[in-house]
Amino acid sequence: MRWVRDYTPQPTENGLYRSALLVTISGNVLLAAVKSLAAYFSGSVALYSDAANSISDVLYSVMMVLGLYLAQRPPDLSHPQGHSRFEPLVGTLISFSMAFAGYEALRASFIRFQQGGLAIEPGLPTIALLFSAAVKVGMYLFIRNTARKLTSPTLNTAAKDNLSDVLTSSAAFVGAFGSKLIHPITDPIAGFLVAIWIFRAAFLAARENLNFLTGAGASEELRQRIIQEASSVPGVLRVHHLMTDYSGPRLIADLHVNVDGNTTLTESHRITDEIIARLEAMPEIDRAYVHLEPDDWE
Template sequence: MRKYRYMRWIRDYKPQPEQQRLYRQALAITLAGNILLASTKALVAYLTGSVAIYSDAANSISDVVYSLMMVFGLWFAQRPPDLSHPQGHSRFEPLVGLFVTASMAYAGFEAARASIERFLAGGLAVRPDLPTFVLLFSAAVKVWMFFLIRNLAKRLASPTLATTAVDHLSDVLTSVAAFVGVLLSSLLHPLADPIAGMAVALWIFRAVLRAARENLGFLTGAGADEELRHKLVEVAESVPGVLRVHHLMSEYTGPQLVVDLHVNVNGQMTLNEAHQIADEVIERLEALPEVDRAYVHVEPEDHD
């Protein structure tokens, strides 16, 4: 292969051991918690025959599947750039997110199917003793997981972990719905159990739509929203020597943005001075948690 002096084939990469440690912590919490809840709910659903518990167990089993896929996806997404992926592997994170969305959709379908069958059969009164304890335990565990993962998502600026935290919070609501169904099936009417199961399914489908929309945006090159665009311009124009920003392009290449902007500076300054300004703009933009990397073009003040 020909040698091109001074040409870079692969983007610069700096390992971040603290970031990797936090990701491992988040994955361990998510995987361990979901396995515990899925196995507990599946056993109770088998022993009691509650379709609401069954629906909630299906949701927890899908959570285990996406937890395993997250382990692989986030591990691969953090691999350093190489010749096959010179800009890095960050797009694998939202790609795995779509597979996670598919597993959630299947759980919603399974929950809805079981609930409809039980509703057409006239329902079943479920004793509220063991199911009640399991659902309250599940809600408590998910609240704990929600706060832990949300904190890690903020520290890492990870949309995948932020979505996972929201999923944990949704699971709290589905467990509450299942709890109400179990309780009312015994106190009010047997059909309350499958009705609660359908409520669980609807919560799952709602989470599916939100996750699909977000991950498709990351994969298809969606840009920053208006608020973030204004923030990027403000950061660039805060650099001494920058007169204004007259061009801005942003694109998600994974969960973070690539930013390309043109800034106007005094056309009489030296090339070294203009280069220093560009470096300062890049440094400040890349310090933002939403930005992966930035490219800055310097142009004279009268150029549009």
């Protein structure tokens, strides 16, 4: 039986993390600069709200670098089970950063709404927002695919934030463009919509990462997959107990499995090792513990 598991990230995983961080940081810095300048010269509060969101993205990019560095450190005496909980911790901090951007967008939009709005010339804001949306679509697809490969809640939160940025840039585009063609008040109204969407994305991200931090269990669908995988091992009669809880972004699975009471000790070890190997090969599982019991045990 394997009592020690190697938590050190493999070279391929390290490369994926580095690529994701490079894309996230460079993309967010570029968009924050472009939208801030466009908002300053155009005076669009909707674009300002979107720029505030991008500035918060830069801050969470820095937190991602630190958090993922800590999460990938191998186990030591202070953290014998590894440092994986730093990942959802960083994801939670990112959600707070998103919430602050939502507050800033709401505040600026309310002030502009009280002033009756402002007609924005469509040229510069239009170009900046369309450029931003295109970049964020590319970032979302890349980060989402990387997060799935690594089962990373931090990168998954970042991907969701990128998707929300596409929608907020679209809302800001409608507001800035509509302020000239429809009515000046459409600009702050679009800012309100941007703020609401940011708050929604922040809430969903915080809820997901808090589940990872507080030891929530697996979904019923995943529990059934774990039971099916264990039950498929030759010699297993049934799984009569399963407990799961998150240790960082991945699950710890604890199973009680029934086998024939006449099974030899050698065969019992083989069954145990095979169940553990199959479960730990699942991307959602970090560690599996298996307790064998004779099926006729009273």
